[in-house]
Amino acid sequence: MSERIARSFAKAKAEGRGAFVAYLTMGCPTLSQSEQAVDALIAGGADIIELGVPFSDPFADGGVIRSAAYTALSQGVTLDKVLATAKRLRDRHPDTAFVLFTYYNLVFSKGLGEFAAEAADAGIDAVLAVDLPLEERDELLDALKPYGIGYVPLIAPNTPIERVVESARGIENSFLYVITVKGITGARSELPPDLTGRLDAIRAAVKLPIAAGFGISTKEQAETVSMHADGFVVGSALVKRLSAEGKIEGELLV
Amino acid sequence: MKPNGHFGPYGGQYVAETLMAPLAELAEAYGQAKRDGAFQREYHEILRDYVGRESPLTVCRRLSESLGGARIVLKREDLNHTGAHKVNNTVGQALLAKRMGKKRLIAETGAGMHGVATATVAALLGMPCDVYMGAIDIKRQAPNVERMRLLGARVIAVEEGSATLKDAMNEALRDWVANCDDTFYVIGTVAGPYPYPEMVRDFQRVIGDEARRQCLEKFGRLPDQAIACVGGGSNAMGLFAGFLDDREVKLVGVEAGGKGLATGEHAASINGGRLGVLHGAKTMLLQTDAGNIIDTYSVSAGLDYPGVGPEHCYLHDSGRAEYSVICDDEAIDAFDRLCRCEGIIPALESSHALAEAIKRAPALPKEAILLVNLSGRGDKDMENIIAYKKAHGRA
Numbered sequence: 231m232s233e234r235i236a237r238s239f240a241k242a243k244a245e246g247r248g249a250f251v252a253y254l255t256m257g258c259p260t261l262s263q264s265e266q267a268v269d270a271l272i273a274g275g276a277d278i279i280e281l282g283v284p285f286s287d288p289f290a291d292g293g294v295i296r297s298a299a300y301t302a303l304s305q306g307v308t309l310d311k312v313l314a315t316a317k318r319l320r321d322r323h324p325d326t327a328f329v330l331f332t333y334y335n336l337v338f339s340k341g342l343g344e345f346a347a348e349a350a351d352a353g354i355d356a357v358l359a360v361d362l363p364l365e366e367r368d369e370l371l372d373a374l375k376p377y378g379i380g381y382v383p384l385i386a387p388n389t390p391i392e393r394v395v396e397s398a399r400g401i402e403n404s405f406l407y408v409i410t411v412k413g414i415t416g417a418r419s420e421l422p423p424d425l426t427g428r429l430d431a432i433r434a435a436v437k438l439p440i441a442a443g444f445g446i447s448t449k450e451q452a453e454t455v456s457m458h459a460d461g462f463v464v465g466s467a468l469v470k471r472l473s474a475e476g477k478i479e480g481e482l483l484v
Numbered sequence: 485m486k487p488n489g490h491f492g493p494y495g496g497q498y499v500a501e502t503l504m505a506p507l508a509e510l511a512e513a514y515g516q517a518k519r520d521g522a523f524q525r526e527y528h529e530i531l532r533d534y535v536g537r538e539s540p541l542t543v544c545r546r547l548s549e550s551l552g553g554a555r556i557v558l559k560r561e562d563l564n565h566t567g568a569h570k571v572n573n574t575v576g577q578a579l580l581a582k583r584m585g586k587k588r589l590i591a592e593t594g595a596g597m598h599g600v601a602t603a604t605v606a607a608l609l610g611m612p613c614d615v616y617m618g619a620i621d622i623k624r625q626a627p628n629v630e631r632m633r634l635l636g637a638r639v640i641a642v643e644e645g646s647a648t649l650k651d652a653m654n655e656a657l658r659d660w661v662a663n664c665d666d667t668f669y670v671i672g673t674v675a676g677p678y679p680y681p682e683m684v685r686d687f688q689r690v691i692g693d694e695a696r697r698q699c700l701e702k703f704g705r706l707p708d709q710a711i712a713c714v715g716g717g718s719n720a721m722g723l724f725a726g727f728l729d730d731r732e733v734k735l736v737g738v739e740a741g742g743k744g745l746a747t748g749e750h751a752a753s754i755n756g757g758r759l760g761v762l763h764g765a766k767t768m769l770l771q772t773d774a775g776n777i778i779d780t781y782s783v784s785a786g787l788d789y790p791g792v793g794p795e796h797c798y799l800h801d802s803g804r805a806e807y808s809v810i811c812d813d814e815a816i817d818a819f820d821r822l823c824r825c826e827g828i829i830p831a832l833e834s835s836h837a838l839a840e841a842i843k844r845a846p847a848l849p850k851e852a853i854l855l856v857n858l859s860g861r862g863d864k865d866m867e868n869i870i871a872y873k874k875a876h877g878r879a
Binding site for chain 2: 285286287288289290296300303308309310334335336337338339340360361362363364365366383384385386387388389390393409412413414
């Protein structure tokens with residue numbers, strides 16, 4: 231079983247910072263530009279990369295990531311192509327953790343067994359399906375387990391603590407993705423005032439590392455969140471930059 | 485049904501984690517309302533005094549004679565206030581919203597009938613209402629957009645994706661995720677995450693319960709077949725619910741075949757789709773090999789949805805119901821026949837169910853009864869029918 235995720239969090243902790251989890255929708259502006267951008271993110275200090283698979287009906291996403299998904303789909307980007315890209319990235323970056331970030335239908339429709347085998351071959355460390363809550367996740371977990379692929383549970387602002395504990399149960403070599411706001415993905419100028427208390431409560435309740443995401447786009451937000459979580463996720467801000475400039479270079483966060 | 489609303493392998497709650505708490509709150513509140521006599525009384529009073537129930541059964545004498553077989557009998561949901569069955573469900577959900585202390589209603593709509601029915605009850609109960617509608621549907625269903633606005637609702641155009649019903653539902657879900665504390669999402673069909681498929685069926689079962697009693701009163705027996713069109717499938721589920729335990733009554737759902745299954749331009753999820761997950765439920769879906777959702781096509785906007793209620797998939801697998809396909813041209817023929825033989829202008833959606841009955845009637849004996857759910861009236865379809873006939877060289 232791969233331990234890249236656990237090692238990524240441990241390394242960041244040892245360096246006295248939160249792990250930087252970076253999300254990109256693969257295939258926007260093009261798949262090869264996404265691939266190069268992942269190289270740049272890793273060079274720029276990202277610890278864990280979330281490879282977003284474009285879906286026709288991205289109902290959990292804000293405008294930036296939706297628009298990226300439509301761009302990617304219009305170029306024929308599919309789960310298979312993202313996995314092929316992941317495999318090349320894995321060859322170049324043997325130590326970086328890769329999380330496949332997807333809507334459930336894409337992997338379900340492929341066939342869970344076949345998907346798990348191909349994800350393992352591509353060097354995927356964990357899968358996150360945005361529309362697969364605790365009650366429905368067992369069939370995917372069962373398919374991933376023989377390959378040692380982890381699963382990233384989502385925790386929402388209105389998830390009761392008992393349910394947080396339940397969501398973490400049986401999950402290894404992964405982390406909890408804590409959603410900071412009720413709503414869809416996208417940068418926000420202010421994070422909710424009760425967020426830090428909420429992160430403390432979750433961290434006290436589970437052993438898995440926790441990473442906070444949705445709405446985080448600045449260095450200052452990342453530093454604030456890192457005082458109360460093991461990592462932070464930046465998504466829309468990076469997707470927006472890559473969509474506009476075609477590449478990612480320089481500081482990842484400002 | 486298993487916990488969390490599974491019908492066999494179908495159904496469930498495939499939603500973002502943020503919606504799990506509001507869905508649990510909804511399931512709990514609905515469970516209580518269902519058992520609460522006062523809630524049920526208020527619901528049925530509004531159906532009687534405001535919607536105009538019960539809706540009659542109409543025997544199609546001239547149409548049946550011209551076919552020379554079974555009697556075709558219509559359940560007249562077209563005579564409801566707002567002109568379709570949709571209002572049965574929106575009355576129930578809006579009362580529930582009020583009971584839960586929610587301040588605002590949102591809805592998705594395709595043809596606009598569910599949007600109108602939601603805007604109507606929002607006005608009745610004094611609640612603000614936002615309706616999401618695909619930009620393409622807004623163009624092809626302009627009169628319904630005006631109706632919603634007159635009723636005080638805001639109609640929000642959804643420009644992205646295929647700009648039709650599924651995209652409207654995506655946008656409604658995004659709204660609900662952000663505003664679930666004070667907003668009630670009124671879903672228009674037996675799809676979506678648990679408890680919606682079950683709740684919408686329950687609010688629509690008044691169709692089947694009434695029709696069953698009316699058949700017994702009028703004919704002294706049950707119908708041989710109960711036939712209804714299926715997009716998401718709420719009018720069909722409502723009709724079927726009244727007859728599920730009557731094994732001798734054949735249940736027939738009719739999907740929209742558009743230009744024909746072979747062309748790929750249709751909306752027949754059970755007959756032409758495969759298992760997938762969309763909008764909160766595991767169900768039969770029209771999708772690409774890669775698992776992306778396909779744009780559907782039907783002359784009838786109300787059947788133009790790439791999925792179908794999970795309970796229909798279950799009834800299909802179990803053999804309790806069968807699902808056939810009617811194409812655009814057959815539906816238009818049935819529409820014309822009902823107009824001219826019976827003086828009733830049916831919705832294009834309901835014309836699909838009628839077309840199936842017209843196909844089946846000649847081979848059946850005269851005593852046989854085909855009960856067709858006439859789920860809506862056709863006034864909203866005038867422009868589309870004229871355009872269709874023009875394009876296909878039919879007067």
